[in-house]
Amino acid sequence: MKKAFSISGSTRFGGLIGKGIAHSLSPLIHNSSAEILGIDSVYLAFDLAEAPPPSFFETMLKGNCYGFNVTVPYKESIANVITGGSSEPLSTVNTLFLKGNQWEATSTDADGFAAGLLEIDRTFADFSAVILLGYGGAAKALLAKVKRDLPMLPVFVLKRSAVSLEESRVFADVNFRAFDNETLQSTIQDHPNALLIQCSSAPLRGDDLARFIPSLALLKGAFVDLVYGSPSILLSESEKRGIPCQDGIPMLIHQALLSQKLWWGQSASFSDMKTAIARQR
Numbered sequence: 001m002k003k004a005f006s007i008s009g010s011t012r013f014g015g016l017i018g019k020g021i022a023h024s025l026s027p028l029i030h031n032s033s034a035e036i037l038g039i040d041s042v043y044l045a046f047d048l049a050e051a052p053p054p055s056f057f058e059t060m061l062k063g064n065c066y067g068f069n070v071t072v073p074y075k076e077s078i079a080n081v082i083t084g085g086s087s088e089p090l091s092t093v094n095t096l097f098l099k100g101n102q103w104e105a106t107s108t109d110a111d112g113f114a115a116g117l118l119e120i121d122r123t124f125a126d127f128s129a130v131i132l133l134g135y136g137g138a139a140k141a142l143l144a145k146v147k148r149d150l151p152m153l154p155v156f157v158l159k160r161s162a163v164s165l166e167e168s169r170v171f172a173d174v175n176f177r178a179f180d181n182e183t184l185q186s187t188i189q190d191h192p193n194a195l196l197i198q199c200s201s202a203p204l205r206g207d208d209l210a211r212f213i214p215s216l217a218l219l220k221g222a223f224v225d226l227v228y229g230s231p232s233i234l235l236s237e238s239e240k241r242g243i244p245c246q247d248g249i250p251m252l253i254h255q256a257l258l259s260q261k262l263w264w265g266q267s268a269s270f271s272d273m274k275t276a277i278a279r280q281r
Contacts, residue, residue: 007033007042008040010040010064011040011041011042011043011044011064011107012040012041012064012065012066013041013042013043013063013064013065013066014030014041014042014043014044014065014066014067014068014069014263015043015044015045015046015068015069016029016043016045016046016068016069016070016071017046017052017068017069017070017071017074018046018047018048018050018070018071018072018073018074019044019047019048019049019072019073020047020204020274021047022045022047022073023204023229023230024045024071024143025214025228025229025249025252025280026043026045026069026071026238026252026256027043027045028254028276028277029252029253029256029276029277030043030256030259030260031043032268032271032272032273033256033257033260033268034264036268036272037231037266037267037268038095039264039265040148041066041264042180043109046068046239048074051073051074051077051078052078052081052205053081053118054081057081057082057096057103057172059103061098061101063105065098065260065265066097066098066263067095067096067097067098067259067262067263068095068096069094069095069096069256069259070093070094070095070096071094071137072136072137072153072201075092075093075094075107075137076091076140078090078093078096078105079091079092079093079105081178082096082103082104082105087175089103090106090107090108091140091144091170092109092138092140092141092235093105093106093107093126094106094107094108094109094138094141094259095107095108095255095259095262096259097259097262097263098147106262107138107141108258108259108262109137109138109142109251110138110141110142110143110144110145110252110257111145111253111254111255111258112251112252112253112254112255112256112258113141113145113224113226113254113255114145115250115251115254116224116246116249116250116251116252116254117195117222117246117250119246119250120168120222120244120245120246121244122195122244122260123193124145124149124150124153125133125150125153126144126221127153127193127194127195127222128154128191128192128194128221128222129153129154129155129156129187129190129191129193129194129195129261130146130153130154130155130156130191130195130197131155131156131157131158131184131188131191131194131195131196131197132155132156132157132158132197132199133158133179133184133196133197133198133199133200133212133252134159134160134179134198134199134200134201134202135157135159135161135199135200136199136200136201137199137200137201138199138226138251139157139199142197142199143155143157143171143174147171147173147174151173153239154171154191155171155174155175156174156175156176156187157171157174157175157176157177157193158177158178158179158183158184158187159176159177159179160179164218166255180209180211181212181214182214184212184215184216185215185218188218188219188249189218190213192218192219192220192221193220193221194219194221195221195223195224196219196221196222196224197223197224197225198223198225198226198227198231198232199226200261201227203225203227203230203231203232204227204230207232208232208233209232209234210233213233213234213237214233214238216234216238216241216242217241219238219241219243220243221243221244222243222244222245223235223243223244223245224246224247224248224251225237225245225246225247225248226246226247226248226251227247227248227272228247228248228249228252231247231248235247249274249277250270252277253273253274253277254270256273257269257270258274264277276277
């Protein structure tokens with residue numbers, strides 16, 4: 001049953017930690033979910049100029065906080081701060097939750113992406129390769145999932161910067177290539193039934209990635225742009241060409257619902273969150 005939204009002395013809080021996150025739909029999703037589920041909580045945006053130090057989380061641990069989501073550019077730095085509960089070191093995190101008297105960290109990005117992909121009736125196994133255009137946001141979580149679940153599936157990452165020694169070690173069987181249209185064209189030509197994922201934050205910085213449009217003529221698989229609100233022009237071009245495609249909303253909702261289960265032991269429904277987002281837009 002829905003409750004009238006209010007904040008009291010017993011209201012618990014959580015939020016999104018990131019930088020430049022005024023556009024985020026996460027507060028809408030989690031506050032709407034809490035209202036639907038009758039949970040006395042509020043979800044806030046922690047728009048921080050610098051990554052929070054360990055003392056921030058120690059303070060939050062002593063307060064009435066239930067957890068956090070983490071977004072760019074702090075997914076990796078916070079993974080180095082919060083290590084509780086991990087069977088192995090995490091390179092990137094997007095969710096912090098409480099277990100007993102300590103913080104635990106995980107990433108719901110990859111499972112959220114896989115669930116979102118089902119909205120266009122696809123799974124990773126339906127493709128001959130995975131191509132990541134850019135290396136931002138959830139890219140590392142997606143790489144880890146693909147290499148764990150489908151180790152024989154070819155994976156390509158087109159990135160602007162040089163490959164670091166750490167990347168070469170962790171993702172030794174991933175093909176890192178140049179971030180340009182010629183490279184994307186040749187990669188899709190070799191793997192036309194690929195899943196192309198736009199992972200960069202370029203559209204949020206005013207770069208619509210129009211230079212990559214010619215490569216879409218070769219794509220027979222599917223396209224996903226992880227940016228929502230202002231995705232690259234590649235999304236509309238994919239729609240025009242009849243390529244199965246979606247923006248970052250399905251992944252955002254599904255990873256959010258997975259976070260809620262860690263915080264609250266339950267979650268709202270995907271359809272309710274789609275409706276809440278549609279109403280705001």
